[in-house]
Amino acid sequence: MRLTRTLRSAACAGAALLLAAACDSSGSTSATGLNPPDLKAPTKLGRTEGQVDLIAWAGYVEDGSDDPRVNWVGDFEKQTGCQVHSKVAASSDEMVKLMKTGEYDAVSASGDASLRLIASGDAAPVNTALVPNYKDVFSGLKNGAWNSVNGRMYGIPHGRGANLLMYNTQKVRPAPTSWSAVFEGASKYKGHVTAYDSPIYIADAALYLKATRPELKIKDPYALDQKQFDASVALLKKQNAEVGEYWGDYLKEVSAFKSGDSVVGTTWQVIANLAASEGAEVKAVVPKEGSTGWSDTWMVSSKAKHPNCAYKWLNWIVSPKVNAEVAEYFGEAPANSKACAETSDKNFCAVYHAADEDYWKRIAFWNTPIEQCLDGRTDVKCVPYAKWVQAWTEIKG
The missing domain is CATH 3.40.190.10 (Periplasmic binding protein-like II)
Known part of the structure; x- marks a missing residue:
């Protein structure tokens, strides 16, 4: 069960937005001239670094400490050797502030934070080819105005509501x-x-x-x-x-x-x-x-100290079984189209309209006003x- 998603104001919000340029509703830079820093996505992954530091909404990074029945971190650590350290953020403004410290590798940003992170250079573009499960993400979550610029994805979609x-x-x-x-x-x-x-x-x-x-x-x-x-x-x-x-x-x-x-x-x-x-x-x-509505995206810090583990996490959290577990626990439509076959409640995806793209065309996902x-x-x-x-x-x- 999702806990909360508050968007209380923070003093840093105004300053962060002064850095932002803009993109149009299609994510293109041509209409309004958003020119994020010229950051490069990796072309290949190297050896994992042994840990990954995450910022997340409550309920996104569960390791069994809140509920022993809810743990998708443990298997990730066993399979990758990346120990997960996570901090729960109470607001999008807090996520932006924490990402600026350079102490975190990835964040589960909502649309009202993602453009700020892109424009300020705190989030790097991602190489989706290095995230095999990305191919199964619903098309309506790819290349959105809130998670891409000029056709370049700046993260891996997590879910929507x-x-x-x-x-x-x-x-x-x-x-x-x-x-x-x-x-x-x-x-x-x-x-x-x-x-x-x-x-x-x-x-x-x-x-x-x-x-x-x-x-x-x-x-x-x-x-x-x-x-x-x-x-x-x-x-x-x-x-x-x-x-x-x-x-x-x-x-x-x-x-x-x-x-x-x-x-x-x-x-x-x-x-x-x-x-x-x-x-x-x-x-x-x-x-x-x-x-x-809201659509969350796992974004990688441009200053990530553990980028290989971060990419392993992005692929893990959007894998069918794990994405299904997170969606049911948190209360949202999963991002991976194959997750619906993995939910414990076989009616879950129907209730949350997971595969109904006509439904989502009626939803104006949060974006950052600039x-x-x-x-x-x-x-x-x-x-x-x-x-x-x-x-x-x-x-x-």
């Missing part, structure tokens, strides 16, 4: 099909609306406005010029009056939906499953406007993430 609309089936009627339930229609549930506690949630408002206010001409919810950004912030400030709780811990959201303190708001599939299993009368859907607009525009500047952080504080009051 959508930010869904969850509602109490007894108290929210008719069943909602639009994010309007938590925006324009939120007053019906005043004090019982919940929202994800993160600056990146501004993109959820932008995604809704993209569909409902075409005059704003929003193309990408992570590429907002000042007018588009102000409209998104205004919508969230209005919503704030109806919100009972902003959540960052999945256990608190489960508890709130069980008690009735929350009846409608954003969630993850794993939270919806857990809440339902504990008796909450809930359903979760992708609304008609689509949803935001001044050079990710949608390719060059006649305006977009609002960088540092200002998203500032605005989030104002939104919550």
